[in-house]
Amino acid sequence: xxxxxxxxxxxxxxxxxxxxxxxxxxxxxxxxxxxxxxxxxxxxxxxxxxxxxxxxxxxxxxxxxxxxxxxxxxxxxxxxxxxxxxxxxxxxxxxxxxxxxxxxxxxxxxxxxxxxxxxxxxx
Numbered sequence: 733x734x735x736x737x738x739x740x741x742x743x744x745x746x747x748x749x750x751x752x753x754x755x756x757x758x759x760x761x762x763x764x765x766x767x768x769x770x771x772x773x774x775x776x777x778x779x780x781x782x783x784x785x786x787x788x789x790x791x792x793x794x795x796x797x798x799x800x801x802x803x804x805x806x807x808x809x810x811x812x813x814x815x816x817x818x819x820x821x822x823x824x825x826x827x828x829x830x831x832x833x834x835x836x837x838x839x840x841x842x843x844x845x846x847x848x849x850x851x852x853x854x855x
Contacts, residue, residue, distance in 0.1 A: 734758040734845040736827045741850030744817050748854070754810040754827030754847055763833030767801060767812045768840055769823035769852075776826070780812055781836040790837045795821075817854045824849040 740752040752767065762784055770776040780801035781790045789801050800813040810827055828843040835842075 734762070734829055736829060736845055736847035738825065738827050738847040738850040741825060741852045743853045743855065744814075746818060746854055748817050749813070749815045750817065750852060751814070752812040752825055752827075752850060752852070754812075756808045756810065756829065759831070761831065762829045762845075763831050764836035764843075765801075765803065765810050765827070765829045766836065766843065767799075767810075768826045768828055768843075769821075770826070770849075771820075771823040774823075776840045778828075778837065778840070782810070783833060783836050785833060814852070817852075819854050821852060822854050823852060825852050 735757045736754050738752060738754050744750050766778050766781045768776050768778050779792045779795045780799055782801045798816045803810045826849045827847040829845040830843045
């Protein structure tokens, strides 16, 4: 099985930065990894995706140019660098993964493995 553990959330000021980390243990090959977020009263949305075969990335329009998804294979860690934070970025952020390499940019229902979430508050 796969275990995902996020860290790095917290409080930031508008315009500030945070870096989220997600450590991965268990199954060795994952085709897609992503960061999702869920604000109170809203649906969970995918904000950043990475195809692990070539480290190709994709982003939601709301974060493009501000957030960067990356991974360190040796450390088995996924990152989300968040710059120029806005109050509307406030949400619980989740690391997600799946084995399939097809269409990484997809809904939460297509991801099998999830972390417990880490809170990001921009205020």
